[in-house]
Amino acid sequence: MEIVKGMIVKQISNDYTVFALGEMFVCKARGKFRNMDITPLVGDFVNFDKDTNYILEVLPRKNELVRPSIANIDQAVIITSLKEPNFDSNLLDKLLCIIEFNNVKPIVIFTKADLLSELELEKFKEYYNYYKSIGIDVYFNDDLEQISKIFKDKVSVFTGQSGAGKSTLLNRLDDSLNIKTGEISLALNRGKHTTRHTSLLKVYGGLVADTPGFSALNFGEMSKGDIRDNFIEFNTYRDKCKYRDCMHDKEDDCEVKDRVKSGDILISRYDNYINFISKG
Numbered sequence: 001m002e003i004v005k006g007m008i009v010k011q012i013s014n015d016y017t018v019f020a021l022g023e024m025f026v027c028k029a030r031g032k033f034r035n036m037d038i039t040p041l042v043g044d045f046v047n048f049d050k051d052t053n054y055i056l057e058v059l060p061r062k063n064e065l066v067r068p069s070i071a072n073i074d075q076a077v078i079i080t081s082l083k084e085p086n087f088d089s090n091l092l093d094k095l096l097c098i099i100e101f102n103n104v105k106p107i108v109i110f111t112k113a114d115l116l117s118e119l120e121l122e123k124f125k126e127y128y129n130y131y132k133s134i135g136i137d138v139y140f141n142d143d144l145e146q147i148s149k150i151f152k153d154k155v156s157v158f159t160g161q162s163g164a165g166k167s168t169l170l171n172r173l174d175d176s177l178n179i180k181t182g183e184i185s186l187a188l189n190r191g192k193h194t195t196r197h198t199s200l201l202k203v204y205g206g207l208v209a210d211t212p213g214f215s216a217l218n219f220g221e222m223s224k225g226d227i228r229d230n231f232i233e234f235n236t237y238r239d240k241c242k243y244r245d246c247m248h249d250k251e252d253d254c255e256v257k258d259r260v261k262s263g264d265i266l267i268s269r270y271d272n273y274i275n276f277i278s279k280g
Contacts, residue, residue: 006046084115148173156208
């Protein structure tokens with residue numbers, strides 16, 4: 001028995017493609033995983049028997065997403081259209097909250113700025129500058145040189161609105177990917193397939209999940225407190241609230257609400273937050 005450590009880069013049915021020792025191994029999972037209620041995921045680091053191609057152990061994960069089913073993600077790249085489809089701050093803030101909760105770094109790339117009028121673009125820059133000011137990495141999609149540097153040594157997942165330009169951006173970054181509607185050319189495993197199965201492709205020294213993303217996710221098991229805590233800028237002010245567990249909603253002497261009034265917190269962020277917790 002020769003035990004080797006590798007990373008699952010693709011799953012189709014019960015076949016797991018594991019990258020190790022500079023090559024690909026198509027492996028099966030041992031039956032014991034079903035009894036242990038463990039399902040190997042794309043992104044998992046595993047130990048497998050090189051002689052039999054059986055996965056013997058799934059190593060501990062730093063995080064895990066349900067939809068898409070993927071593990072050990074470093075960053076989520078949120079592709080956000082400004083026009084056709086129009087900018088949706090509600091969806092963006094929802095994704096940011098869920099991504100932060102899952103211990104994944106969010107990166108926002110805004111697309112289709114060229115379709116905005118000068119006045120519309122000037123107005124939008126309030127959002128751009130605000131997200132940047134609270135510590136989120138933000139780019140416009142024509143910042144290709146800067147964007148190309150975010151992937152190195154990282155496992156990334158793309159997500160966002162349908163039609164926001166995820167495939168277009170990947171093609172601009174690396175035209176050898178030749179991504180078309182419902183079709184993708186894999187850099188790790190030659191050939192094409194539709195994105196019904198999660199896979200990882202090589203992009204600028206990192207791996208990007210070939211998946212429709214997780215824009216359809218709801219807040220799942222997140223509590224109202226979890227939602228509050230993952231509006232990251234609120235945490236800067238919460239110690240100054242009158243109540244220790246302030247929800248920044250109906251309470252008096254709330255520093256967060258005062259900061260909304262003073263313009264330190266973007267009003268759309270606060271309105272989206274209230275919308276999210278009111279539905280919980």
